[in-house]
Amino acid sequence: MMDRQQVLDVLQTVQDPFLHKNLAETKALKQLSADGERVALEVALSKQDKVKQMQIQVEISSKLKEKGAKAVSVQFTVLRNEEIRQLGGFPVKLPTLLSPGVKTQFISVASGKGGVGKSTVSVNLALGMARQGKKVGLLDADIYGFSVPDMMGIEKRPAIKDERIIPVERFGIKVISMGFFVENNSPVIWRGPMLGKMLNNFFNDVYWGDLDYLLLDLPPGTGDVAMDIHFKLPHSKEIIVTTPHPTAAFVAARAGAMATHTKHEILGVIENMAYYKSKKTGEIEYVFGKGGGDKLSDLLKTDLLGRIPLTQPEPKPGILAPGVYFEGDPIAPVYDDIARKVINKTTK
Numbered sequence: 001m002m003d004r005q006q007v008l009d010v011l012q013t014v015q016d017p018f019l020h021k022n023l024a025e026t027k028a029l030k031q032l033s034a035d036g037e038r039v040a041l042e043v044a045l046s047k048q049d050k051v052k053q054m055q056i057q058v059e060i061s062s063k064l065k066e067k068g069a070k071a072v073s074v075q076f077t078v079l080r081n082e083e084i085r086q087l088g089g090f091p092v093k094l095p096t097l098l099s100p101g102v103k104t105q106f107i108s109v110a111s112g113k114g115g116v117g118k119s120t121v122s123v124n125l126a127l128g129m130a131r132q133g134k135k136v137g138l139l140d141a142d143i144y145g146f147s148v149p150d151m152m153g154i155e156k157r158p159a160i161k162d163e164r165i166i167p168v169e170r171f172g173i174k175v176i177s178m179g180f181f182v183e184n185n186s187p188v189i190w191r192g193p194m195l196g197k198m199l200n201n202f203f204n205d206v207y208w209g210d211l212d213y214l215l216l217d218l219p220p221g222t223g224d225v226a227m228d229i230h231f232k233l234p235h236s237k238e239i240i241v242t243t244p245h246p247t248a249a250f251v252a253a254r255a256g257a258m259a260t261h262t263k264h265e266i267l268g269v270i271e272n273m274a275y276y277k278s279k280k281t282g283e284i285e286y287v288f289g290k291g292g293g294d295k296l297s298d299l300l301k302t303d304l305l306g307r308i309p310l311t312q313p314e315p316k317p318g319i320l321a322p323g324v325y326f327e328g329d330p331i332a333p334v335y336d337d338i339a340r341k342v343i344n345k346t347t348k
């Protein structure tokens, strides 16, 4: 039976192809199990490179077999940034969402004023798109009024791995919120440059991985943060949320005007709290007025993507996520329909 020392002796003769040190020196052996003549090991290299991994796998495997092993399995992992630095190497910076060649599409969800349901729409649109098979991230950039963690019932906080922030995953959506970085729900009073820095961090220091879409829940109105995002993300597309009152549409039009100014394509308008349908009689009441969505989409020369009625989400037993319309909720198909439209409009 192979022992650890025999394996280390072999690793001493195999080089990490990037650090030019042998795998015993780099402390590459992360796991080892030997069962009779079968050996399974996990080896950490300084970079992930499929071709080099295959070469090393063949090298280790044949050398261990020369020493008597019958079957060898080699799994690969990557050394921690700290380990790489200690060994004199330079850790590879993983790509960010702003790196060249990254295909993620940005969609900002904006509104003219607060309280129209922009966060509710962002969360449920993200879920709707995920139900259509898309890989979706959600950035709660509503720096003063973050509400996504509460709406989705997120209690976990992001982990830090290799100096990158790992988003919290909830219902298949990768989420980052300003709320994760604020103690005891205290109000955020940062301004100007601090805020810009925070947003940069959200793009550069968060490891979002491979995403089809990143939805951005913007702060209401046309303030600093909204402006900043508009300029920072030249390719972002926009969805504008309004309530059905015609005057609300005028207010929302300002957010639309800013998108036009920064040459962001407006994908469409969503009218939230459009009507109330009585569960008992089926009668429809236009509690907050009528026509705002149509008016705004005409004004912005775009489509009305959908009308969402006034309804509280149906709670799902055992899951606390008060802002989520889960599959099976009568409102979920409305979001699915909007999600499909958004995907069609952004798929060439």
Ligand SMILES: Nc1ncnc2c1ncn2[C@@H]1O[C@H](COP(=O)(O)OP(=O)(O)OP(=O)(O)O)[C@@H](O)[C@H]1O
Pocket: 111, 113, 114, 115, 116, 117, 118, 119, 120, 121, 142, 145, 146, 147, 219, 220, 272, 273, 274, 308, 309, 310, 311, 312, 323
């Ligand atoms: N269609 C709806 N039916 C019933 N309640 C809704 C609907 N949409 C949103 N709400 C409720 O309205 C309130 C405001 O919604 P939300 O926080 O999504 O708005 P917002 O525009 O993001 O607000 P802010 O910009 O102030 O953060 C929340 O309590 C939310 O649960």
